[in-house]
Amino acid sequence: MNILIVFSTYSGSTMSAAQVAQQVFEATGNQTALTPTLEAKPQDFNDADLIVIASPTWDYQGEEGQPHEDFVQAYQTFAGQTFPAKKFAILVLGDSNFSHFCGAADHLVKWVADLQGKLATETLKIDQYYFNEPENAAKVKTWAEKLAQSAD
Structure with a gap:
């Protein structure tokens, strides 16, 4: 399966989490590309499974x-682009000390719906990634393993 991971990060934690997912996908035999959001093109979405x-x-x-x-x-x-029935998954980092914990997820779920995509699994929401990186990386790994199995 061809998996595209589109990410943006401020502190590096989202990139770190995306890299954990990428390692899992590659270990399960999938081809992956890790692409910064501003570099992603509609053709990249078309090419990905x-x-x-x-x-x-x-x-x-x-x-x-x-x-x-x-x-x-x-x-x-x-x-104006649509990707009917294209499989998507969303990974969001946040901080539960704020009133809109992982609020980015709601916006990204709406974007996937606007693109006419289909969510392949539940959105993973991670609280304070760097404050407990080993535990949170394990959560990403488990989520990515389940996603890789279910998306085949």
Whole structure:
């Protein structure tokens, strides 16, 4: 299976989580590409069997619970594009000390719906990734293993 992981990060934690998923996908025999959000093109989505979208949750223009600001550009790049029944999965990092814990997930789920994609699994929401990286990396690994098995 050809898996595209599209990610944006501020501190490096989302990239780290995306790399954990990539390692799992490759270990299970899948071809993967790890692509920064601003470099992703509609053709990349067409070519992939599964698209994993990874983002931190952030305050954007004074509004808490938003995905990484790169997704604003991605929404414009992909405006009018559809990927009917294309499989997607969403990985979001956040901080439960804020009122909109992993609020980016809601925005990304809506984007997948706008693209006419299909969520292949439940969204993984990780709290304070770097404060407990080994445990959180294990959560990503388990999620990616289940996703790799179910997406075949």
